[in-house]
Amino acid sequence: MKKTALITGASSGIGMELARIHARKNGDLVLVARRLDELETLKSELVEKYKVKVWVFQQDLTRVDAAENVYAFTQKEGVQVDYLFNNAGFGGHGFFVDRPIEKDIEMINLNVSALVKLSHLFLQDMKKRKSGKILNTASTAGFFPGPLQATYFATKAFVVSFSEALAHELKPHNISVTALCPGPVKTEFEKTAGMTGGNLFEKAASAKSTAEKGYRAMEKGKVICISEPILNVLIRFVMPFFPKFLIPGMVQKMQTI
Template structure:
């Protein structure tokens, strides 16, 4: 039976690679992002390479009714989602007080509100069917306070916490929820966040390997997947012993360009 996946932020980076992996497993896809021309290109690639059906939705997920528009598209086309990938997101560098507040509110709309609303909409049917999987792209930023990216880190802390709680609530319904938590990854993220020129992304992981680890974790029903092995050890086994008061300073140093 072909699994149908809906991926937000499928026009580049991790989302695009998640789409390629899913198609390579003979899965069908609904791709969502703003850049329709990128989505159309990916649709052509996947349909011709893997002979799977791909739908595309051009949608800015920060606007009013965005999640409902996506949901209504699937309803209208009688499409039942097996896997939901809440992946679209962006960051933004700088001191919170000096950043345009509109940008940070937009970040919350995308990284948090759209993810919550899409989850709620698509979970209704998953609950009835007693089957489904959600992969939320969070970040290792979700485990720390993040001076110089305060709002971004906080949005990802929300995603980690929300995913852990939902995973627990939905277990009896045979629905898994996974939070993929990458460290730096070579995608358009660095540029969008205004972080080019620093050294944080020098040894960044590839989008492909990150997506592979996330997809595998989702298949296994793992709740948290920290895709970078060094950061995994740091966050799980070393950070709990570091005094909390020194963490913001350490993070700010790392985030300084």
């Protein structure tokens, strides 16, 4: 049966690729982000290529009422959201004490609060229907403390933990929750986070392959998807044996531009 997916952060990067995959599978879409032109261009591409239905909703998800606005839009349009992709997010480089606090609060509002509120709103209907899927774009950053990106890493640790807990709670309701945890990916993220010029993104994965792996994991109902095999092995089988006190120093070195 045709499924409708709502994707936040669909105007670029991983979110845009998730939209393309879902449309290719003949699914309808609700695309959410701030940049309307990019969303409209993507809508035209998907409607023309796959003949699916696409709704576009412009919203700054750092607003306190953003999640309610998104939900109200779907209600007004009569759209049933079968899959929720909480993908919008951004990072920010620098020592926490020297960063403008407003930027880190905005980051928490987007990466954490919007994700939690959207999940809560759409889960009400999924629970009634006894069906649904959530894909949260977390990060491998969610498995470590992150000096030079302290708030960003902490938001992603929240997303990993929250996803694992919800996945367990929602299993009896036939709802799956997946946390997609990529390492570096070639998107606008690097520039937005102020990380251009470093070598962290030199061998970054493509947004397309990352989205493919996340979408597949969501279809299978996997809880955690670390999208790069080498990082998967490191995080699951090597890092647990690593002395914990060494990790912040190692991460800071990797984050240094």
